[in-house]
Amino acid sequence: EKGGWSSFMAKEVSEQPDAVANTLRGRITAEQVVVPELTEFGDDVLAGVRRIVIIACGTAAYAGQTAKYAIEKWAQVPVDVELSHEFRYRDPVLSDDTLVVSISQSGETMDTLMAVKYAMSLGAKTISICNTQGATIPRESDAVIYTHAGPEVAVASTKAFVAQITALYLFALHLARVRGSLSAAEQATQVAELQSIPEKIATVLGVEDEVRQLAHRMSHTRAVLFLGRHVGFPIALEGALKLKELAYIHAEGFAAGELKHGPIALIEPGQPVFVVVPSPRGSAHLHPKVVSNIQEIRARGARIIAIAELGDAAVLPFADTVIHIPLAAPLFEPLLAVVPLQMFAMELAIAKGLDVDQPRNLAKSVTVE
Numbered sequence: 001e002k003g004g005w006s007s008f009m010a011k012e013v014s015e016q017p018d019a020v021a022n023t024l025r026g027r028i029t030a031e032q033v034v035v036p037e038l039t040e041f042g043d044d045v046l047a048g049v050r051r052i053v054i055i056a057c058g059t060a061a062y063a064g065q066t067a068k069y070a071i072e073k074w075a076q077v078p079v080d081v082e083l084s085h086e087f088r089y090r091d092p093v094l095s096d097d098t099l100v101v102s103i104s105q106s107g108e109t110m111d112t113l114m115a116v117k118y119a120m121s122l123g124a125k126t127i128s129i130c131n132t133q134g135a136t137i138p139r140e141s142d143a144v145i146y147t148h149a150g151p152e153v154a155v156a157s158t159k160a161f162v163a164q165i166t167a168l169y170l171f172a173l174h175l176a177r178v179r180g181s182l183s184a185a186e187q188a189t190q191v192a193e194l195q196s197i198p199e200k201i202a203t204v205l206g207v208e209d210e211v212r213q214l215a216h217r218m219s220h221t222r223a224v225l226f227l228g229r230h231v232g233f234p235i236a237l238e239g240a241l242k243l244k245e246l247a248y249i250h251a252e253g254f255a256a257g258e259l260k261h262g263p264i265a266l267i268e269p270g271q272p273v274f275v276v277v278p279s280p281r282g283s284a285h286l287h288p289k290v291v292s293n294i295q296e297i298r299a300r301g302a303r304i305i306a307i308a309e310l311g312d313a314a315v316l317p318f319a320d321t322v323i324h325i326p327l328a329a330p331l332f333e334p335l336l337a338v339v340p341l342q343m344f345a346m347e348l349a350i351a352k353g354l355d356v357d358q359p360r361n362l363a364k365s366v367t368v369e
């Protein structure tokens, strides 16, 4: 039931604070992460993991790409993120100290299911991150961490995405605790950051009117570029995917550092570019680099829409529009920065008179190859 909302998507975007809070529930004890579903693995098994391979498709794969930064930093295990359909049709090298983590909202995506089965046949242990109780992928896996986003009806994934990142961060912190790669104090700091996210997402939801007006002004736009760096990079990819699937607008996400290796040639006067700007405090080394990217493309006529931390004065002179997000530690910014991008795609689709719950040619769960 839409319960007063104009679409399931609008409802699900607004439910993101709860999606995160419900996914955290029961998995934090005394400022430490203990995911009960992982205890059956045995700490010795998790401590012995030498490599993690994440497999997923679409938005779920971007959740994986985002979590790679946190898993490597906190648990100090190398992570590869693979698209399920690419993974299963080559000869991946896996061993029994590789942990394969699949991510699927539906738990029924055929390519991801087949990739999990393939990984198991090669001897890897598998964990599923899934939003649907009792779905096929979690049933086939050695363990499952459910995201508790609640049923996601709109075809475009929104609340499941933030819940997936949350579950992956819990996984990373559980792993870090078992492996001793993070001190108790550092673990407690990350836990506090996680616990602060629902309220911060609720704050971001307040940019709705601003984003709607922006989308209305841009309803005739033919192409939009998205730039991000570090964890902002997968968010740029996700912003572009949302815009393609909902508003049928050509959109591309780039790592900001790649600009001069090709994409900057696309910049012509009037080209809209969303830039996910890292925090000037938390990412003091990256922030000036992204600001200088903004200056470079602005000089070539780009129209800049910056998603930036509240109080970031450095972007103001160069951006046509700044959408503010609250302060958060760098690894947690994606959970905030993605929200205006989801809203923008939704509002642009609405401005074009499109059905945001059922975009053309797409199905909610892709049970064929």
Ligand code: F6R
Binding pocket: 057, 058, 059, 060, 061, 103, 104, 105, 106, 107, 108, 109, 112, 155, 156, 157, 158, 241, 242, 245, 364, 365, 366
């Ligand atoms: C995009 C979207 C898709 C899914 C992908 C994986 O908004 O919804 O890209 O994320 O098809 O689906 P699941 O997570 O069900 O495996």
